[in-house]
């Protein structure tokens with residue numbers, strides 16, 4: 357078990373500044389129930405080309421939803437969770453100034469869903485120098501259903517990358533990886549240069565999580581520009597042979613077609 361901090365506790369920043377990640381208790385049981393209903397809402401939305409972005413992967417049980425992005429304009433509850441209240445407050449504490457939502461995604465990792473290769477987020481996030489992300493656990497995440505593994509005290513620079521923008525193998529083996537189980541309602545915050553990876557979901561239990569990313573307001577309000585650029589770049593190039601959900605080839609999911 358990793359020790360967690362209470363929501364809004366300013367001392368979480370001291371831990372974060374040293375380790376590049378910190379675990380925070382964010383939602384109580386009834387808030388988790390409400391969050392699950394909201395995530396079910398989003399998962400039920402149809403595919404569209406001009407609103408939210410759904411991505412699917414092929415699992416041994418057939419095609420499954422693996423990610424949704426750009427949902428806050430279309431869901432008031434999730435928009436409020438990610439842009440007001442204790443999550444936003446913690447983003448500001450950790451960034452050391454007012455924060456803005458840069459992007460948001462739900463990673464579903466449903467039973468049988470694939471994992472993520474070792475990477476840092478920074479190379480996938482253009483325009484800004486300092487951003488932080490968090491994993492808000494919708495379901496309990498553990499080693500069996502593919503929780504994150506992080507490297508502590510290692511966020512001062514972008515590490516050498518392979519051809520798909522993930523961390524080079526020789527560097528991966530030299531790093532010390534810590535498994536980070538997260539209970540539903542807890543939030544694992546991490547710096548955009550904190551190396552992380554996760555295994556597949558080998559269980560029958562879904563492992564859904566929200567991942568908002570924030571930048572310091574002094575760098576601007578960049579969310580619309582991020583999504584415009586991401587879609588343009590993904591339309592003109594692809595990275596690797598797996599399902600492309602990002603500007604780097606971190607996701608290991610098999611394509612559906």
Ligand SMILES: O=C(O)CCC(=O)C(=O)O
Pocket residue numbers: 463465471472477502503504552553554555565567606
């Ligand atoms: O959800 C996971 O297991 C890992 C997610 C991740 O690393 C990412 O989306 O960049």
